[in-house]
Structure formats: C-alpha cells, structure tokens
Amino acid sequence: INLEEADAEGSLISRSPIVTVMGHVDHGKTSLLDFIRKANVISGEAGGITQHIGAYEVKVDEDKSITFLDTPGHEAFTAMRARGAKVTDVAIIVIAADDTVMPQTTEAINHALAANLPMVFAFNKMDKPGANPDKIREQLSAMNILVEEWGGKYQTQEISAKSGMNIDKLLEKVSLEAELLELKANPNKRAVGTVIEAQLDKGRGYVATVLVEAGTLRIGDPILAGSYSGRVKALYNERGARVDEVGPSQPVQVLGFAGAPQAGDRFNGVESEPEARDIANKRLQLQREQGLRTQKH
Numbered sequence: 001i002n003l004e005e006a007d008a009e010g011s012l013i014s015r016s017p018i019v020t021v022m023g024h025v026d027h028g029k030t031s032l033l034d035f036i037r038k039a040n041v042i043s044g045e046a047g048g049i050t051q052h053i054g055a056y057e058v059k060v061d062e063d064k065s066i067t068f069l070d071t072p073g074h075e076a077f078t079a080m081r082a083r084g085a086k087v088t089d090v091a092i093i094v095i096a097a098d099d100t101v102m103p104q105t106t107e108a109i110n111h112a113l114a115a116n117l118p119m120v121f122a123f124n125k126m127d128k129p130g131a132n133p134d135k136i137r138e139q140l141s142a143m144n145i146l147v148e149e150w151g152g153k154y155q156t157q158e159i160s161a162k163s164g165m166n167i168d169k170l171l172e173k174v175s176l177e178a179e180l181l182e183l184k185a186n187p188n189k190r191a192v193g194t195v196i197e198a199q200l201d202k203g204r205g206y207v208a209t210v211l212v213e214a215g216t217l218r219i220g221d222p223i224l225a226g227s228y229s230g231r232v233k234a235l236y237n238e239r240g241a242r243v244d245e246v247g248p249s250q251p252v253q254v255l256g257f258a259g260a261p262q263a264g265d266r267f268n269g270v271e272s273e274p275e276a277r278d279i280a281n282k283r284l285q286l287q288r289e290q291g292l293r294t295q296k297h
C-alpha cells in the first residue's frame with residue numbers, strides 16, 4: 001500500500017536543506033554540530049538549542065534555514081543508511097587540517113559521491129599551529145576531488161569548530177549549495193518523513209524524533225512508523241517548546257507512539273488510527289515470521 005498522497009500541481013513550495021556532517025573520527029564533527037547548535041551563529045536567536053533530539057534547525061538569515069542531522073557517533077545515521085533512508089540533501093565533510101585525509105574521510109566522500117550528494121568541505125582545527133589546508137587540498141585533488149579555489153567545483157571553508165571561526169561562512173556556503181538544488185515539498189498533505197531516533201522516556205512514554213520531509217504533522221494526527229502506530233499527543237521542537245504543527249524539513253519530537261520505532265523507519269501521518277494499527281500489526285506479524293525463519297536457518 002502506498003501511504004503517501006500525491007502532490008497536486010502547483011503544490012510544491014521551497015523547503016530548507018537537510019545536512020549531515022561526516023568525516024573521520026576526532027576530526028571535529030561533534031564539535032562543529034555542538035557549536036552550531038549552541039551558538040545559532042548567524043540568527044543570534046536568544047537561547048541556543050539545549051536539547052539533543054537527533055536533529056535541529058538553524059536560521060542562516062531572515063528566510064533561510066538549515067536542518068542538521070545531529071547524531072554524534074553517527075549510529076543513527078549508519079542505521080538509516082543501512083535501512084535505505086535517504087534524508088540528506090548536502091554533506092559537510094569535515095577534515096582536520098592538522099591531519100590528513102583518513103580512511104573514514106574517504107569512506108564519507110565515496111558515500112556522498114555514490115548517493116549523488118553535494119559536498120562542502122570544512123577544513124577544521126585551523127587554530128592549530130600544524131594546520132595545513134593546502135596539503136588537504138592536494139590530497140583531495142589526488143582523489144579527483146578538485147576544490148573551487150583550484151578551479152574545481154567543490155566549495156571549501158577553513159574553520160575552527162573550537163573557536164567558531166568562519167562557521168558562519170561555512171553555513172552560507174552550504175546554503176548556496178542547497179539553493180542550486182531548488183528543494184521543494186508540498187506542505188498541504190499528510191506528513192511523511194523519517195524516524196531519526198526513538199526511545200522510552202520515563203514519564204513521557206515513547207518519544208520519537210521525526211524529520212518531516214513533506215506534508216504537515218499536527219496534534220491529534222494518526223501516525224505510523226515501522227511496526228508502531230499511535231496518535232500525536234504532543235510535539236516538541238529542539239528548544240523543548242511545544243508546537244502545534246510542523247512542516248517540511250522540520251525535525252520534531254513526537255509523543256504518542258505505542259512503541260519505539262527504529263532509526264531510518266519511514267514515518268507516515270495516516271487517515272485513521274484503526275488503519276494505522278492495522279498496518280502496524282501486519283508489519284509486526286511479518287517481522288515475527290521473518291524472525292522465525294532466520295532462527296530456523
């Protein structure tokens with residue numbers, strides 16, 4: 001069954017890009033995401049984001065935002081990839097400028113190339129005396145990745161995730177890259193998206209962070225993800241504030257699932273709760289049968 005509603009002509013409007021940060025361990029992914037989350041670099045919005053819900057949205061200027069997948073350790077991201085969920089529009093590849101292109105850097109680049117994902121390179125740790133971004137540019141060009149300043153197509157930005165130096169410029173470049181994609185979605189239909197993470201929260205019940213990709217999710221909507229259904233009891237944004245509805249490219253914490261769906265599960269707002277429960281039960285049964293089959297082998 002196809003749970004997603006078709007888009008009527010003229011229903012698509014532009015949406016913000018969804019961005020992942022990838023790179024070798026210790027090159028500064030977490031530091032970069034933390035800095036952006038806490039500082040809200042450009043908008044200067046009061047009270048940065050304190051919550052860690054797996055994704056967050058920041059304003060780049062008056063009418064431009066970026067949604068970051070904020071999954072340190074990147075288990076969630078790996079899980080999503082393994083489940084075939086493609087939620088990212090642009091990848092930031094972080095490379096420590098005092099180090100070299102490392103195995104996970106190459107892996108990240110190859111993944112982005114295979115997924116046809118535009119890349120922006122962040123040369124990090126520029127505050128360190130040993131930083132040598134030209135060495136990195138050279139190593140990249142040896143991999144056929146030619147950076148813009150050397151006549152290629154890949155934008156780069158020298159940054160320090162520690163001091164925050166040039167992170168505003170990095171976000172502008174990401175925004176520019178995203179504009180070329182002319183990303184659009186229809187907000188006027190039942191929500192569809194991807195589960196970023198989910199867990200049982202003492203006191204609140206099952207809480208799932210969902211990235212809405214199209215449509216609008218509202219309080220009271222019947223919902224379905226993986227083998228769990230429910231009805232939206234409450235929605236929280238990354239600032240911990242209750243919201244009534246969320247639209248395309250917005251991350252949100254959803255309360256009301258009967259269980260914890262898995263990272264990478266498809267998320268759907270559905271017509272009715274019985275329909276949602278019915279599909280969830282069928283999926284659960286299918287899972288059990290498959291589980292039994294694997295056990296026998």
Ligand code: GDP
Nearest residue numbers: 024025026027028029030031124125160161162
């Ligand atoms: P991740 O494994 O890619 O998420 O890397 P982390 O963000 O955890 O950073 C690894 C280490 O490098 C930590 O000790 C950070 O404090 C440090 N680090 C990250 N960015 C910078 C930077 O711009 N300058 C300096 N001097 N250290 C940094």
